[in-house]
Amino acid sequence: MGRSPCCDRRSVKRGAWSREEDAILTSFVQRFANAGNWMTLPYKAGLNRCGKSCRLRWLNYLRPALRHGRFTDEEDSLILSLYADIGSKWSAIAAKLPGRTDNDVKNHWNTKLKKRHLLAMVPSTTPPTAAIDSPSASDADESSLPPPLDEAAIATDDGEELTRRSEELYAELMGLIQQQPMTGDVRSSSSSLSSSRTACASSAGGNSAAWPVDDKEFLPESSGSSTVVELDDPCAAHAFGAASFQDLLASSYDEVIGTEGLLYY
DNA sequence: AATTACGACAACCGCCTCTCA
DNA sequence: TTGAGAGGCGGTTGTCGTAAT
Structure with a gap:
């Protein structure tokens, strides 16, 4: 104002x-x-x-x-870990991920990792089925793979x-x-x-x-x-x-x- | 084939911090 | 010491492509 x-x-x-x-x-x-x-x-x-x-x-x-394209499993883990430590300090988190920008990390969080994070916060009464873990499971499967050749x-x-x-x-x-x-x-x-x-x-x-x-x-x-x-x-x-x-x-x-x-x- | 829902990500907005005169 | 201007940052929105119905 x-x-x-x-x-x-x-x-x-x-x-x-x-x-x-x-x-x-x-x-x-x-x-x-x-x-x-x-x-x-x-x-x-x-x-x-x-x-x-x-x-x-x-x-x-x-x-x-700069690195564009999908995040690796290691990057996902690091983001989740850093978010648990320092919260939504995206620039600080991005600084730990060479080639990634705060905007990249933020977008990735909002579209994918937030769900995974929220699921992880859910009390473990819910069975840790593959379905529950599926965002991470499927993502992990995907992200553990190298990016498609042409995309990379x-x-x-x-x-x-x-x-x-x-x-x-x-x-x-x-x-x-x-x-x-x-x-x-x-x-x-x-x-x-x-x-x-x-x-x-x-x-x-x-x-x-x-x-x-x-x-x-x-x-x-x-x-x-x-x-x-x-x-x-x-x-x-x-x-x-x-x-x-x-x-x-x-x-x-x-x-x-x-x-x-x-x-x- | 058309429509809808959703994911991904680029870009914008506005506030905060820092620097300098 | 202070005010103005510029950079930095996090939140949000807009757009596009694709999968699902």
Whole structure:
């Protein structure tokens, strides 16, 4: 009550993310990973989305090293155990499950494990038949099996493919940018980048929290390479001048990808 | 074949906490 | 010390696919 929303809901897009949006967000976050601000990201990247929505999309779905798909028996057991200990602290529980997000764990709990938990709370007067245990039994049977090959392959391939294609696009994009006249002296020296970073950080309201991808495991190896260090600047999109990240993507659309679509396959 | 019920999960909402000027 | 802004988190809702009737 009386609390202003973080963004104007009428002017930002809501609902399911398109593949193009995913690609833009992934490329942007991976490239400008060292510092940044979720609230200004949509503007910088040219995404018509709320910053919080971008953050959520990245953390819960696009972030590398995430594991999608069914939970294993061991994961189920761990969740049940941790829930008994600490309750619905989903972020804390998820922290114990590599590759899982709090949203994943929460959803899994609400759809499956809650029932199992409630059944376990039922006094043992009810016979522990296979039927009673069936959610766990059947689930255990299922979850103890490896995921269906195609499903696992799809999940893995999608993630890797997205990263790979993002890398490719970015490389192409950077090539085009190198050829474009810059409105500012962005590339001239690392010192100018430093000043750009400082200026941007202050202009962003001083709250310059790093992207949550400072964890090295989430970054592609190439992102730490010396060839891209100069561009790992959260203000680089601004420093590009009038062109937002998406503008640049769009301008290079035909040259890089052709007219078939951006990154999606 | 059509309809309904249900499971799975992505996304949103709003409150709380933290950081910084 | 305090207020504003941003991030984090848990609860909830919406949507889609599929199984059951």
